[in-house]
Amino acid sequence: MDALQVVTEPHRREILRAVWDRELSAGDIAARFPVTFGAVSQHLAVLRTAGFVTVRRDGTRRFYRADRERLGPLAQALEAMWRATLDELAAAVEAESDRR
Amino acid sequence: MSRSPLVPQGPPDRGDDAPALAVERRVAAPPSTVYAYLTDSVRWARWQGASAEIDAVPGGRFRMRMGNGMLAEGRFVELVPDTRVVFTWGWNGHPTVPPGSSIVEIDLASEGDGTVIRLVHHGLPPDDIPIHETGWRHYLPRLATIAEGGDPGVDPGPG
Numbered sequence: 001m002d003a004l005q006v007v008t009e010p011h012r013r014e015i016l017r018a019v020w021d022r023e024l025s026a027g028d029i030a031a032r033f034p035v036t037f038g039a040v041s042q043h044l045a046v047l048r049t050a051g052f053v054t055v056r057r058d059g060t061r062r063f064y065r066a067d068r069e070r071l072g073p074l075a076q077a078l079e080a081m082w083r084a085t086l087d088e089l090a091a092a093v094e095a096e097s098d099r100r
Numbered sequence: 101m102s103r104s105p106l107v108p109q110g111p112p113d114r115g116d117d118a119p120a121l122a123v124e125r126r127v128a129a130p131p132s133t134v135y136a137y138l139t140d141s142v143r144w145a146r147w148q149g150a151s152a153e154i155d156a157v158p159g160g161r162f163r164m165r166m167g168n169g170m171l172a173e174g175r176f177v178e179l180v181p182d183t184r185v186v187f188t189w190g191w192n193g194h195p196t197v198p199p200g201s202s203i204v205e206i207d208l209a210s211e212g213d214g215t216v217i218r219l220v221h222h223g224l225p226p227d228d229i230p231i232h233e234t235g236w237r238h239y240l241p242r243l244a245t246i247a248e249g250g251d252p253g254v255d256p257g258p259g
Binding site: 025026027029030031036037038039040041042044045046048049055057060061062 | 197232235
């Protein structure tokens with residue numbers, strides 16, 4: 001799987017976003033996504049294998065965080081995408097309040 | 101009576117000191133009722149997944165499809181009526197937990213008028229243990245609910 005395939009899957013992007021500037025435990029990540037543990041487990045394994053998340057091991061617990069350096073130019077692309085989505089949302093909310 | 105080996109076949113042997121995931125749950129139902137939910141396709145899907153294909157004989161196929169399409173696959177290894185179910189486990193397309201790469205042992209112990217279910221999942225890579233533990237902690241209560249005559253509802257997935 002190439003780098004682009006890793007990040008084009010929507011759930012993996014959402015996991016990356018959730019651990020973009022803080023670490024979350026595997027359980028926290030599972031609790032945040034309405035997909036099954038098999039899917040979360042698979043997405044985390046793909047992200048780990050690609051090196052796009054770092055894992056901090058504390059006993060049996062696992063804490064994940066995005067490795068933006070390893071993502072390289074993809075990191076900026078993802079941030080730009082999330083910003084654009086937020087801008088669109090803000091614009092939509094503004095348009096809605098103007099309409100009232 | 102000779103005790104069967106812990107890992108008779110299937111998954112890679114990661115050694116006895118490899119960490120295992122263990123989850124226990126008490127159920128107010130006899131072992132025979134719980135066993136029925138572990139050995140029948142339609143009954144299995146009442147507590148885990150959207151559908152299941154259970155061929156509960158040694159070497160028989162285990163397939164369970166989650167609502168989002170994820171497919172868990174393995175084979176039955178050992179079945180002792182009302183007492184013990186062992187099968188291999190993995191996920192189709194999963195880079196580190198492929199089908200049959202780990203092993204799930206479920207022991208049913210009669211206690212009073214109920215059952216203690218003990219599930220041990222061996223052979224998972226250490227990084228994959230926490231998330232599978234989250235999964236089984238979500239599913240054993242659902243198994244308990246259905247075995248006790250309740251309705252756990254459609255599986256929403258853990259969390």
